Amino acid sequence: MRVGFVGVGRIGAAHAQVVRDHPAVTAVRLADADPVRARKVADELGVEAVANPFENVDAVVIAAATSAHAELMIAAANAGLPVFCEKPVASDVAGTRAVLAAVEQAGVPTQIGFQRRFDAGYVAAREAVRTKRLGEVRRLHLITADAEPPHPSYVPTSGGIYRDCHIHDFDILRWVTGREVATVYATGANRGAEVFATSGDFDESAAVLTLDDGTLATLQGSRYNGAGYDVRMEVAGTQGTYVVGLDEHAALTSAEPGTTFPAGAPFREFWSRFRPAYEAEIAAFVDVARGERESPCTVADALETFYVAEAATLSRQQNRVVTIEEVRA
Ligand SMILES: NC(=O)c1ccc[n+]([C@@H]2O[C@H](COP(=O)([O-])OP(=O)(O)OC[C@H]3O[C@@H](n4cnc5c(N)ncnc54)[C@H](O)[C@@H]3O)[C@@H](O)[C@H]2O)c1
Incomplete structure (x- = not known):
């Protein structure tokens, strides 16, 4: 499984390491609004920095700033990609509902980061x-x-x-x-x-x-x-x-x-407090993306x-x- 990342700040970089170490993952492709940061994290982890994290991947992790989530989630859904997104889904109710409509329309598996x-x-x-x-x-x-x-x-x-x-x-x-x-x-x-x-x-x-x-x-x-x-x-x-x-x-x-x-x-x-939980949620997402388990936290659930x-x-x-x-x- 090849996984694209959007946003590799504090938590994105940490998730990327967990994803890289998952036995089912063969490639990790990192992007960030700050390309210097994407390159630095990619070098540290020994993975690729890319301009478009939705290309040549089987699933996407969104860990960009909250204000960017809705647009990125909708883009991932439109690309037909299973998507893990950090909480919250969007900055407001309208944005969260727009994401819900897009992922339901696309039928892509989703998981929100409530570790x-x-x-x-x-x-x-x-x-x-x-x-x-x-x-x-x-x-x-x-x-x-x-x-x-x-x-x-x-x-x-x-x-x-x-x-x-x-x-x-x-x-x-x-x-x-x-x-x-x-x-x-x-x-x-x-x-x-x-x-x-x-x-x-x-x-x-x-x-x-x-x-x-x-x-x-x-x-x-x-x-x-x-x-x-x-x-x-x-x-x-x-x-x-x-x-x-x-x-x-x-x-x-x-x-x-x-x-x-x-x-x-x-x-x-x-x-450090939640590391085992973060690892378990990423392992769950790999299974969700492969269609092997139900999402433990859907966008509809996160909207509530x-x-x-x-x-x-x-x-x-x-x-x-x-x-x-x-x-x-
Ligand atoms: N589940 C948790 O415990 C937990 C903990 C921390 C943060 N978060 C969530 O994770 C997200 C990121 O938080 P953080 O602490 O890593 O923030 P951060 O500021 O350290 O990193 C955010 C990164 O996203 C990049 N970015 C911003 N807009 C972008 C865009 N449109 N496209 C690509 N990259 C973009 C920034 O350049 C930055 O590198 C937030 O939504 C936050 O709520 C969750």
Whole structure:
């Protein structure tokens, strides 16, 4: 299988290495809006840099800036190529729906990069919910906090903290509980670099969500979590509570005297925290592209998650509770 790449920045270059090392992959062809970057990454990985990543390939990975996703996804669909695209599918609802129409029309397999669905902790939490080991789920708490902010040029095209970052929390909330979000109240604060405020974005975030069965969820995030890259989820039911991301690497210090847990070094960024999940999602995509398995996350599924991110963004802008139905309509 020959795989083309569009965008080889932070995550594209890392995905390209995983794809290169997959036993079914015979060629990797890299392109980037910055051809010098494409050449540099290609040289480092010992693969080819190309001008057109849709030519002479059997599948495409899109890891360009979010604002470029929709156009690139539609181009891949029109070229009849199976496509893996990083989250989110597009910067807005209209763009996401346009991609959905194009991939359905073309009939190409798609997979969106929600790697938490491949993380052992989230998989265990989902199974505990499914088998009712926690009793009836009543409350969830989700955290995604970066140790350091992304580079300043990333921020204006990212879509903002809810569409860019918390979209992972919204997706995994739906996936673990098997429920849909009904309402969102979201807020945010500017405490860091000016680029967040000038881009209409925030660097600290908090939200309250209700699910369609009345379950309550709270959410927190930051672009400046000095303790480390902190991604956790608590799922509390009538008979038990599961916590994802609570191990020796948790970016936490217990205030209880004498407590030494957690004793390991916290993760500093997404790749080291989720590396096995990223590898598993790419392995899944190779199978999806070869028609050997169903997509673990389709564009239609990602659109449902995007509605939540859109509702959170609107809620923060207008300082009110927003229903998902309103955004969908
Ligand atoms: N799943 C995850 O955990 C995760 C983590 C980080 C980033 N992402 C997503 O991956 C995407 C890339 O993020 P990043 O951190 O690698 O950003 P980045 O800024 O480091 O890299 C983006 C690259 O895309 C290139 N690019 C931009 N527009 C392009 C276009 N039209 N055609 C070709 N190349 C183009 C840029 O030159 C740059 O090299 C974003 O959509 C982001 O949301 C996902």
